[in-house]
Amino acid sequence: MxxxxxxxxxxxxxxxxxxxxxxxxxxxxxxxxxxxxxxxxxxxxxxxxxxxxxxxxxxxxxxxxxxxxxxxxxxxxxxxxxxxxxxxxxxxxxxxxxxxxxxxxxxxxxxxxxxxxxxxxxxxxxxxxxxxxxxxxxxxxxxxxxxxxxxxxxxxxxxxxxxxxxxxxxxxxxxxPGEPAYEAEFEEAVRMELKRDVDNAQKPQSKNETEWDKLPIFEKYQFFTPGIFMALITAIVLLSILSVGLRALGSLEVSYGAFEKDMGPAAQKKNQ
Structure with a gap:
């Protein structure tokens, strides 16, 4: 066959x-x-x-x-x-x-x-x-x-x-060799980087020092990482809560006579 x-x-x-x-x-x-x-x-x-x-x-x-x-x-x-x-x-x-x-x-x-x-x-x-x-x-x-x-x-x-x-x-x-029948495609994870230009900020320093030095400072260095940014947000929230508490304590009004000892006749009868 x-x-x-x-x-x-x-x-x-x-x-x-x-x-x-x-x-x-x-x-x-x-x-x-x-x-x-x-x-x-x-x-x-x-x-x-x-x-x-x-x-x-x-x-x-x-x-x-x-x-x-x-x-x-x-x-x-x-x-x-x-x-x-x-x-x-x-x-x-x-x-x-x-x-x-x-x-x-x-x-x-x-x-x-x-x-x-x-x-x-x-x-x-x-x-x-x-x-x-x-x-x-x-x-x-x-x-x-x-x-x-x-x-x-x-x-x-x-x-x-x-x-x-x-x-x-x-x-x-x-x-x-021919074209592959299937290529798996995966979506990239969501990036939380606060940068003006992702590509330029992640650009490594090349051997040409002059071109690297000409880049703006915010493209050469990353000042805020996702962790630092979240820590700052948390600190702002906690400080706002603390300020509300301090204001509440500061708003209490107590007269000076409330802390003085009562020396009147009523108080003497009670002591007897």
């Missing part, structure tokens, strides 16, 4: 899931490889490109198709319900393929591979006329990912039909 073949070739171990920035690499040729490819499913981009250039160094076929898909990873192709790109899976299982190298996780950037110019240069040294087609598929849409897969698979099928019309061809499929 086409889907089972690709699924087994793109099977990942548990450790492979840790490489979120990796991408698959597929190299197919109707000419057998002089050297067997590595069976490691996690390789660096330099090792993969080195092996690919060794295969292409002899200009093995008459036609070449190089396809890149931005932002692709192995999990996108491998699904529980089958292959996301049926024509890609069918190309892998073509009976005319004699050389096959598939790496599930390639760690590193493959955007600068420039294999098209390399193929033309090595084939020119061999005095061999070849056809090199390079196709970059559109990025996958986040809104309609299934529709994007179907559209890209149709584009791939059209180019594969032309490349595989003869029995001498080489097919290379890889991924290039």
């Amino acid at each position: 086409h889907l089972q073949t690709v699924a087994s070739l793109l099977a990942l171990s548990g450790a492979a899931n840790a490489f979120y920035d990796s991408s698959p690499w597929i190299l197919l040729s109707t000419t057998p490889f002089a050297k067997a490819p590595s069976a490691d499913q996690i390789q660096t981009s330099s090792s993969v490109l080195g092996f690919t250039r060794d295969v292409l160094a002899t200009c093995p076929t008459d036609r070449y198709l190089i396809v890149s898909q931005p932002g692709l990873n192995t999990e996108d192709i491998r699904r529980s319900n089958g292959c996301a790109m049926p024509h890609l899976c069918q190309a892998v299982d073509d009976k005319r393929i004699k050389g096959k190298a598939i790496v599930s996780e390639v760690v590193g950037d493959l955007a600068g591979a420039d294999l098209s110019d390399y193929i033309k240069s090595v084939c020119a040294k061999e005095n061999k006329a070849v056809t090199v087609d390079q196709v970059q598929l559109p990025p996958l849409s986040l809104e309609d990912r299934a529709g994007a897969w179907a559209s890209n698979d149709d584009i791939l099928a059209h180019n594969l039909d032309k490349a595989t019309a003869d029995d001498s061809y080489t097919f290379i499929f890889f991924s290039t």
Whole structure:
């Protein structure tokens, strides 16, 4: 089965899931490889490109198709319900393929591979006329990912039909870095700094002493921190309460006679 073949070739171990920035690499040729490819499913981009250039160094076929898909990873192709790109899976299982190298996780950037110019240069040294087609598929849409897969698979099928019309061809499929699907955004905490210009006040002192010295004093230094400001507000409230209490005590009016001892006849009778 086409889907089972690709699924087994793109099977990942548990450790492979840790490489979120990796991408698959597929190299197919109707000419057998002089050297067997590595069976490691996690390789660096330099090792993969080195092996690919060794295969292409002899200009093995008459036609070449190089396809890149931005932002692709192995999990996108491998699904529980089958292959996301049926024509890609069918190309892998073509009976005319004699050389096959598939790496599930390639760690590193493959955007600068420039294999098209390399193929033309090595084939020119061999005095061999070849056809090199390079196709970059559109990025996958986040809104309609299934529709994007179907559209890209149709584009791939059209180019594969032309490349595989003869029995001498080489097919290379890889991924290039794309835009991240989602980036979490967090709102910054509310700042309680009393400054006229936040950016200039937080600007560090540079090596140019003249520019730093020219800044206004309130932009160079911060005189009121949130803690000092809150302490001043609290002190004002407490002092206002204290002033009200002092005013209340000061408003009491008591006559001096209230503290004198009563020496009248009534007081003497009480003492007796």
